[in-house]
Amino acid sequence: MSKLTAFREAERELKAQLEKLDALRNDQELKREIEFEEKLRALLGEYNLSLPQVITILDPEAGRRRSSEASNQTQPKRKARALKRYVNPNTNEVIETKGGNHKELKQWKAEHGADVVESWLQK
Known part of the structure; x- marks a missing residue:
């Protein structure tokens, strides 16, 4: 211009x-x-x-x-995180967590891969 x-x-x-x-x-x-x-x-x-x-x-x-x-x-109100329940089909072990910072869940993801572990999520 x-x-x-x-x-x-x-x-x-x-x-x-x-x-x-x-x-x-x-x-x-x-x-x-x-x-x-x-x-x-x-x-x-x-x-x-x-x-x-x-x-x-x-x-x-x-x-x-x-x-x-x-x-x-x-202090805006945050929506509470939903409880997620993962079931390992190999051992039938169950993990219930509201976040992704769960020690055993991290171990599963490292061992089996994140995509595989996410497929174990129960709805």
């Missing part, structure tokens, strides 16, 4: 953003929200309170809910 093309594209984007900004400036709902925020901040300053303090006053349980929600989000 040439510099002239990039410049013209940037000009078009800027023009679109300016039109969007003008539309927002004339939006009555936005004006009401700005006025509310200004009055709220003035009121908070008058009483020397912060927004979290006001939230705690209005809803004392909010902090507890927020911390429990955060802990739930940081």
